[in-house]
Amino acid sequence: MSGNNQTRDVFDAIADPMRRELIRLLAEAEEVPLHELTSQFSMGRTAVSKHLTVQKEAGLALDRKVGRETRFRLNAYPLQEVQDWAAFYSKFWRVNMLRLQQLLEEEEE
Template sequence: MNSETTQITILMRALADPTRRAVFERIAEADEITVAELTRGSGVTQGAVSQHLKALKQAGLVAERPEGRNVYYRAQPGGLLPLADWMSHYRAFWRKRFNNIRSLLKEIDP
């Protein structure tokens, strides 16, 4: 497996978990957010949130900034680039499918 394939696999594994995806989405919506803020109202323990953050950090999806007793997390949008690049290879496939759907809809409702 080459390094690009490995990175895509790491990203997909990191985002496959629905709780981890929710944590990432909350981070992406905030400029910066602490573990305590992520834990509050999530129904997930602080330890579990920390484990999800570790996986997201290893995947290159979040960065951290320590300040005093707090660590602030922020999304790293560039971390999604390998996945976006991989998906772009299938653009022609989807474009053809969308054109087929468009044609079908025109036949159904001219």
């Protein structure tokens, strides 16, 4: 986990398809009220709120009260940890596929 006062691992926050969809919705808008997010899913407000809490604990979602409404926005910074992790394995596979290709070419000769 990186800085940001995170209490939950960012990988946990993106592990669930519902939470990944929430990230997509938040990324598409500057700020989204909870009731608009809830309307995008076939589950109740409480379930959506629980998923948003996981994302808030990972630093991915930020919220603010406007009157009686809670609005959410994306903080994409913690996703850099995921990008860095995936980049390492992308390089790993690129190198190993190149080695495999070289071995196959050597066997053909």
